[in-house]
Amino acid sequence: MSLPPEKASELKQIIHNHLLKMDIHGKIREVLAETVRDDQGPSHRSLSEADFLRALQRRGIVDDVMKDLHFTQEVPTDVTTGSPPKPATHFVDQNIIPLKKTNIDPSRRYLYFQVLGGKAFLEHLQEPEPLPGQVCSTFTLYLHFRNQRFRSKPVPCACEPDLKEGFLLEIHRDGIGEGSKMADTTSMLSMCDPVNLVLIRTDTSSETTLVSSYFLDWRTVLSSPSGKTCFAVELMGVGSECKVPAGVLTVSLELYPPLTESLSADIISTQQSLERQRTAEKERLFLVYAKQWWREFLEIRPSHQSKMVKIFAQDENGVNRPVCSYVRVLRAGRLLESPRQAARFVSLLAHEKAPVVGSGGGKQEQWCTLMAFLCRGKGDCEDHATLLCSLLLGFGLDAYVCVGTKAKGTPHTWVLTRGTDGSITFWESLTAHRYLHQAIDPDAPPLAPQPKPSSPYRTVGCVFNQHTFLANCQPSDAVELCVFDFQNQSRWKAMSEEALKSVCAPGSTTSLPPLPPLCAPSLDPAAASNQLELEMRYLVSEHRKDLELATVWDDHLSYLLSSALSAYELERCTGVSCGNEEFQDAVRRAVPDGHTFKGFPIHFLHRNARRAFATCLRSPFCEEIVCCRGDHVRLAVRVRVFAYPENACAVWLMFACKYRSVL
Numbered sequence: 001m002s003l004p005p006e007k008a009s010e011l012k013q014i015i016h017n018h019l020l021k022m023d024i025h026g027k028i029r030e031v032l033a034e035t036v037r038d039d040q041g042p043s044h045r046s047l048s049e050a051d052f053l054r055a056l057q058r059r060g061i062v063d064d065v066m067k068d069l070h071f072t073q074e075v076p077t078d079v080t081t082g083s084p085p086k087p088a089t090h091f092v093d094q095n096i097i098p099l100k101k102t103n104i105d106p107s108r109r110y111l112y113f114q115v116l117g118g119k120a121f122l123e124h125l126q127e128p129e130p131l132p133g134q135v136c137s138t139f140t141l142y143l144h145f146r147n148q149r150f151r152s153k154p155v156p157c158a159c160e161p162d163l164k165e166g167f168l169l170e171i172h173r174d175g176i177g178e179g180s181k182m183a184d185t186t187s188m189l190s191m192c193d194p195v196n197l198v199l200i201r202t203d204t205s206s207e208t209t210l211v212s213s214y215f216l217d218w219r220t221v222l223s224s225p226s227g228k229t230c231f232a233v234e235l236m237g238v239g240s241e242c243k244v245p246a247g248v249l250t251v252s253l254e255l256y257p258p259l260t261e262s263l264s265a266d267i268i269s270t271q272q273s274l275e276r277q278r279t280a281e282k283e284r285l286f287l288v289y290a291k292q293w294w295r296e297f298l299e300i301r302p303s304h305q306s307k308m309v310k311i312f313a314q315d316e317n318g319v320n321r322p323v324c325s326y327v328r329v330l331r332a333g334r335l336l337e338s339p340r341q342a343a344r345f346v347s348l349l350a351h352e353k354a355p356v357v358g359s360g361g362g363k364q365e366q367w368c369t370l371m372a373f374l375c376r377g378k379g380d381c382e383d384h385a386t387l388l389c390s391l392l393l394g395f396g397l398d399a400y401v402c403v404g405t406k407a408k409g410t411p412h413t414w415v416l417t418r419g420t421d422g423s424i425t426f427w428e429s430l431t432a433h434r435y436l437h438q439a440i441d442p443d444a445p446p447l448a449p450q451p452k453p454s455s456p457y458r459t460v461g462c463v464f465n466q467h468t469f470l471a472n473c474q475p476s477d478a479v480e481l482c483v484f485d486f487q488n489q490s491r492w493k494a495m496s497e498e499a500l501k502s503v504c505a506p507g508s509t510t511s512l513p514p515l516p517p518l519c520a521p522s523l524d525p526a527a528a529s530n531q532l533e534l535e536m537r538y539l540v541s542e543h544r545k546d547l548e549l550a551t552v553w554d555d556h557l558s559y560l561l562s563s564a565l566s567a568y569e570l571e572r573c574t575g576v577s578c579g580n581e582e583f584q585d586a587v588r589r590a591v592p593d594g595h596t597f598k599g600f601p602i603h604f605l606h607r608n609a610r611r612a613f614a615t616c617l618r619s620p621f622c623e624e625i626v627c628c629r630g631d632h633v634r635l636a637v638r639v640r641v642f643a644y645p646e647n648a649c650a651v652w653l654m655f656a657c658k659y660r661s662v663l
Contacts (some may be wrong), residue, residue: 119249227258242318308461330390350378384429404460535609561638
């Protein structure tokens with residue numbers, strides 16, 4: 001293996017520094033003096049190089065040098081910025097996380113999960129080989145196992161993508177006081193938690209698509225005598241394509257430390273078969289109960305047939321599950337500080353209906369598992385509502401998901417919370433807006449004042465959370481007339497909590513997807529803000545150049561816009577407006593007498609400068625600022641990126657100008 005000259009000299013310098021640190025010259029002099037002294041006898045002969053090396057080895061000098069000299073492959077960083085250099089490939093991963101060395105605890109059990117490559121991704125069969133420097137679509141593999149989450153480096157989309165990654169998964173024992181003990185064969189056999197793999201495709205405009213969501217049973221490695229096994233995993237598509245293969249991944253599983261004795265394959269298959277039978281029996285009994293409950297509900301009133309009562313929903317893999325299983329108590333640790341901040345975070349995940357081929361404008365039924373929703377970074381209103389409800393339950397609120405309709409009878413889901421004083425608040429998961437609900441009393445006198453409906457919701461058919469399911473059996477399902485007194489059985493028909501617990505409680509069935517933790521943002525908000533602001537300045541200058549207008553930037557005015565953008569985001573988070581007076585006062589001081597100031601703030605959920613600029617120019621107010629003509633025109637632009645968990649971003653952008661007013 002030949003090294004470039006600069007690398008060779010760098011290697012020599014490392015070795016030289018290490019030898020100096022060990023005082024190798026002093027040790028060599030001592031050994032040399034001893035060897036010469038020993039050789040000054042009757043059989044005196046000249047000292048050869050081989051004799052001297054043998055003497056060094058005898059004294060253990062060579063072993064000491066080699067033992068202390070480590071060569072580790074570190075992620076190189078740029079000295080000036082302290083960040084990793086851009087990879088010399090045809091795509092750029094914007095969220096590079098430097099790899100860290102992992103200290104393996106010898107008292108713990110680990111599963112080393114390796115992806116050795118992909119093949120048969122036939123959708124990309126005709127895709128040409130990307131040229132160097134060309135931006136292309138990429139695959140990213142996300143992984144979740146027992147509260148641990150990882151993601152691979154993005155690789156170019158191809159029929160045989162170069163997905164080669166290794167993930168070290170800790171297999172910790174369950175039970176109080178058991179977490180510090182090494183997992184033995186028996187305890188690992190009883191762990192039915194799968195390794196959840198989610199494959200995402202990101203196109204050239206940063207749009208993400210869910211390719212596959214797969215649950216891998218890793219326990220086959222327990223029957224391998226060497227503690228290592230390798231096999232192919234066929235990934236299936238999602239939604240309407242859940243029966244169509246998306247591609248194949250070759251994976252390798254290895255246990256550290258290896259098992260002293262492996263299990264037979266029959267024991268593992270028997271355990272898996274028992275788990276499947278137990279799950280199937282619980283699901284069958286719940287289905288029998290649900291059918292009986294539904295018949296009783298229809299007998300109350302014939303009009304109930306048309307109400308929006310949804311007991312089961314289909315996930316991305318085409319599996320029908322009770323809607324209550326999509327809601328779990330989710331605590332965000334230090335990542336989210338309050339229920340309103342949680343609502344803001346959920347609203348920043350983009351809204352997109354499930355794609356379907358040849359739907360004729362119809363809506364595809366697909367509720368995503370939480371892992372798939374978070375990895376994709378966007379989903380339908382049901383995904384947003386179940387996530388927000390889970391987070392609000394984590395913050396100790398009495399929260400429920402509502403299924404009903406909006407204006408024009410459009411099906412919709414949103415979240416409801418009940419206060420200890422009986423107050424009802426609606427939370428719109430797509431916008432983070434909150435509405436206080438006050439029911440209209442239909443029996444009140446005609447002239448009695450009635451509250452005006454404040455929310456956009458029209459009807460509500462049912463509400464549910466992780467252990468409750470209630471169907472609305474009031475004469476009208478109109479939200480404005482609805483009384484949310486869930487204890488009143490004449491208004492709300494409840495399902496048995498025991499029946500729901502048998503199929504929806506965590507660990508009740510092996511078919512329940514595990515609950516992933518939220519990930520902290522890896523994005524640097526300051527760096528992202530600076531980058532986007534520079535790109536915006538360039539686009540504005542180029543646009544004005546096309547109009548034959550000069551561009552002079554006012555850096556001080558740009559800086560002043562920061563406080564306004566910060567206040568806008570704070571208002572979205574808390575619902576409280578503050579800091580506006582200081583911003584207005586600072587602008588009045590920065591704009592001289594006889595000058596006019598104009599500003600245009602706008603909010604985005606993405607960081608694509610060209611898309612954002614094109615959207616801004618559609619507004620006549622923004623175009624007026626960007627294309628401003630006049631005397632002594634000064635332009636300003638400020639960008640603030642606010643990072644939330646899962647790298648969800650609130651991007652605030654403000655254009656401003658000041659110019660001398662000429663009558």
